[in-house]
Amino acid sequence: MLAELGGIDPERLDDAELLRAALSESLVGAGAQVRQIVTERFSPQGATVVAVLAESHASVHTWPELGGMHVDVFTCGDAADPVAAVHDLARRMGATETSLQVVDRGGIPRTVTEPISEGLTRTWRLGPVHTSADTGFQRVVVADTAHGVTLFCDDERQSTEQTQLTYHEALVWPGALLTRRLDRVLIIGSSEGVASEMAVEAGATHVDHVDIDTECVRICAEHLPYGYTPASLAAAERGDGPVHLTYTDGRQFVLDSDERWDLIIVDLPDERPDEPDAQINRLYEQEFVQACADRVTDGGVVVFQAGSPAVWRDATLKSAWTRFDAVFGATGGRAVYIGCEEHEWAFLAGTPSDPGEPGEVAATRLASMPARPETIDETSLRHRLVAPLSLRRLTG
Template identity: 65%
Template structure:
């Protein structure tokens, strides 16, 4: 584990005995066996400590003048948890922020098992691991796969270099085609920052991007070859430019902001019906959709990631379809299934045009940027929901043998 701790009291970073105690206690609590700790104090300030472990080693290098410490914890075996050691050390030192990177060294080829549906998983072969960390909200992994640099959250693939543009264009392009103007956009989730970039490319003058997990957003900016760059994210965090990044609960933002938007994008991992207390479920609920509707300008559009349309795993999409129609009416919901096939999207229009697909096809040529993966035929063919969704039912195994 490679970590940068920031926002630490300079006096703490210059107190070598306090550092020794904090490092030793964190390592022992994380299951490591500390053999010896050596320290070197520098003038006029700063210190380096190295702990020799039965499992390998750990080190701290401090810069009191910057309130920062660089920490490395390298372990082998199954009993010592290097990430836990880093987080305990950060807590003991009172760090305001922590940035983590993971480097895997040695061992057999690594894999990740992604849950797909009950009784079915998908196994990913991982190349280089760029980042692995447990944030306060989720497990984040960024690694090379056959699809390029890939983001996983809680072991579920969220985006990959090879297909991310297909996903994000399917999410955003129909929404911007359904509105007469796109000047103000709210993005909830979507840690990579691609939607913010698409919104600006479409002419948005102001984008509020609200995400609950700063660790994940910053890791994406550092390691993904798409979305925010570190410099672009830093500017957005300073609110320097059209994109303003806010770290917090998207539901609270919608409930308490007085702002209104042309487009609201809710881009989250799949709803988790088997985990009723999962925080993200609240952002799929009908009452939240209604609050988003009330934050739209006349003619505005709400879009949400709605799940997978495959018959054998479409439960979340079926539930989202019901809720959208409850909030926006049967004529106010537009469906689009991504060519990436894993996801589909629902667009809620409080004041829908008579023929939404015709409107989108007509406006596509005038869009400020040319989509890579969407043309008029896409808008014609991919906007028809599967029959199992339209009729809200499952199908019998054999048409002549069902009860």
């Protein structure tokens, strides 16, 4: 735990014995075992206090001239709560400003700090951690959060118990409604298995699910309360039923295949334009979008997870929109925007041939489907499939 405390009386920050007592009492109150404390006062002002703990160590360094102090509390195990210690120390010192940063150093993580955009992160406080593993492809964490059981991959939230249905229905249903027929479906990524099962509910009789990360898929089946169960995953791995799961590189699977699907869904972590060599970027390139377009049946549809429509983080969405317009517009088809007001993400569908007005086509077909989504109806389809003006301006 790293903290900056501000707005403190300079005299208190120059009192080494006061600092010693305040740090000791805060640590003990938070469950730490204090073994030894060393203090050092500097000239002309300032002090450092270091505490040796059974759990590790803690230290403070003060700048009276600035009215502030830096605090570092490093603990191992679960007995001591460094956050509680810092908050109590801030109270004892009379701080009016408190800035905390929790850094996990080995063991089970207590927080996940998710990158959002340049200079902006989101911190998830974790409850019980169900599993934390390095799969060889990514670091996977499944833990309880304020949104229920949550899946993180490389510190990015992938899905949560509270919001996954909204996300997955926006991913699967519009494409399922736009395709001329829904029999054969290919899904790349989407490790939780929700999309595969949802495609079957929508009427698909054969779903090829391709994922490169075997361990991640099995972790999801074991620990998430949605998507595959261990039993349904085992059946998919055997090809016993409508879902056939293959563990391989999704990009190469498509490039090597001469099969055709009515609907292809690509559901992957976000494109990483700031990491040009990241392997994930290869599945967002125009070449791969074109390969998917070449492998749908007449009247088929390609759907990609495409990033956020928020104006301050929509760069990847704009790039994807331009690619889709280039690929599908070249054959007389079109790129179709799929919005989801109740979630942070947007999706893109590509149709090699023009299906007509997408929202109206999807809304009309919904009545004839064997099932209905819970978060989408005819009215929402008519407006969700209208691209924001910023995207429409990009491609005229």
